[in-house]
Amino acid sequence: MNEIKCPHCQTVFTIDENSYADIVSQVRNKEFAEDVHKQLEFAKKQFETEKALAKEQEKRLYDEERASFEQKILSLELALKNADVKEEKNVQEALHQKEKEFNALQAELDQLKQQLQFKEVELSQKFQEDLHAKERTILELKQEKELQQKEQEVQQTALKEKYELELRSKKDQFELELKAKDEAIAFYKDFKAKQSTKMVGESLEQHCEIEFNRLRMTAFPRAEFGKDNDAKTGSKGDYIYREYDENGIEILSIMFEMKNENDETATKKKNEHFFKELDKDRHEKQCEYAILVSLLEADNELYNTGIVDVSYQYPKMYVVRPQFFIPSITLLRNAALNSLQYKQELALMRDQHIDITHFEEDLETFKKGFARNYELASKKFQSAIDEIDKTIKSLEKTKAALLSSENNLRLANNKAEDLTVKKLVKNNPTMKQRFEELNSDES
Numbered sequence: 001m002n003e004i005k006c007p008h009c010q011t012v013f014t015i016d017e018n019s020y021a022d023i024v025s026q027v028r029n030k031e032f033a034e035d036v037h038k039q040l041e042f043a044k045k046q047f048e049t050e051k052a053l054a055k056e057q058e059k060r061l062y063d064e065e066r067a068s069f070e071q072k073i074l075s076l077e078l079a080l081k082n083a084d085v086k087e088e089k090n091v092q093e094a095l096h097q098k099e100k101e102f103n104a105l106q107a108e109l110d111q112l113k114q115q116l117q118f119k120e121v122e123l124s125q126k127f128q129e130d131l132h133a134k135e136r137t138i139l140e141l142k143q144e145k146e147l148q149q150k151e152q153e154v155q156q157t158a159l160k161e162k163y164e165l166e167l168r169s170k171k172d173q174f175e176l177e178l179k180a181k182d183e184a185i186a187f188y189k190d191f192k193a194k195q196s197t198k199m200v201g202e203s204l205e206q207h208c209e210i211e212f213n214r215l216r217m218t219a220f221p222r223a224e225f226g227k228d229n230d231a232k233t234g235s236k237g238d239y240i241y242r243e244y245d246e247n248g249i250e251i252l253s254i255m256f257e258m259k260n261e262n263d264e265t266a267t268k269k270k271n272e273h274f275f276k277e278l279d280k281d282r283h284e285k286q287c288e289y290a291i292l293v294s295l296l297e298a299d300n301e302l303y304n305t306g307i308v309d310v311s312y313q314y315p316k317m318y319v320v321r322p323q324f325f326i327p328s329i330t331l332l333r334n335a336a337l338n339s340l341q342y343k344q345e346l347a348l349m350r351d352q353h354i355d356i357t358h359f360e361e362d363l364e365t366f367k368k369g370f371a372r373n374y375e376l377a378s379k380k381f382q383s384a385i386d387e388i389d390k391t392i393k394s395l396e397k398t399k400a401a402l403l404s405s406e407n408n409l410r411l412a413n414n415k416a417e418d419l420t421v422k423k424l425v426k427n428n429p430t431m432k433q434r435f436e437e438l439n440s441d442e443s
Helices: 017-082 085-193 197-219 271-284 322-338 340-351 357-418 429-442
Strands: 002-005 012-015 223-227 239-244 250-259 289-294 317-320
Touching (some): 017 085, 197 239, 289 322, 322 340
Parallel strands (some): 250 289
Antiparallel strands (some): 223 239
16 A cells, blocks of 8 residues: 655555556656657757847847948948049949949858858758657657556456465465364364373373384384483483484484463462473583473463463573474474484594694684675675766766767857858848949949
8 A cells, every 4th residue: 555645735645566557657747748748849949949039149240330331431432522523433433333343242142141041941951850740759759658557457456366366275284274273273272171180191191102102113113202201310201302413413402391281270370480491401411402282271372373482581491382392393493413434423523533623713713813804895896886886977977068068069050160251241221231332332
């Protein structure tokens, strides 16, 4: 489930995964369309701005050139007024030459005007082409987005069906496990109800012994399992399990304690009341593990889930229900068999009077040194990767700046090439009037 917050009323709504995905998709499509529209508007405004700037610059240069020509005309008029009769012919020739130059300039201006019109048409066509290309891109992106949405919907449907199937499977499995647990609890309640108060504890011991003897020859051929009759230290457990390999090396040893009680017992005991004594028996009988097989606290879910590790209170101690008696031995036995090779090697070293203390210390020193060197190398490697990433980002920024600069230089060069004297004096009525006055004076 996801939560969204209204930006106006600040109300928080909870929606499911499908509704959240639809809302996110709608927002992304809207934002994408708005972004594309903004980019098109920006490109159009930029084109119009550049066009206006070019026209403004042309007008400014034209005004400057016009002022220059007007100044020259004023100078000529002054020269004509103050000239002698002898110089009149020269003046007429100069005026005639200026008229030729004006006509040449006018022709060149007309040519530039045609070029400008052609350029405007070309730019307009290019803008339209770019606009159509962007519209096609938008259409393609929309189609791709719709296809992705359909694929996401198909995937979400498949995932939903998969999760529903897994949920049903887990539900069925849980119901089966719950039924089995209920049957086991009912069995043991009935089992305890049939026993007398005197035989409550003995019945559980007999049950565990029968279950072990049933599998002794097939699963535990080299194991010893029997009552703990050694009470020299003042206390003893119920059963001791020991197993050896073919060389007489101990593979596994377990101290067992069986606890049971009638439902009618006035004083209810807890499993933790027996942990301390069981741990003491384990150490005195030199057993590796301690297991309490208990029917106490029948309603406590902690002890009804399976093999419970209570090593947080006493090391290598477990609490199990009777149905997990054999599985607990099997699990510890398999773990011990995995480490049997190391035990055999240690025993061989002891037989050969090899001191392994320094070996273990050297091994621990090597492990610490290796871990430290690995950590340092990992940090340096990560630091190098970070520096490479920073360099790549810096180069990308430099590349973008160079590309932007090259584009601006190209635009400036194009504008400079289009800027000429003919273009500056184009459509100048004042200049035209001045030259017409000169022509009329000459005639």
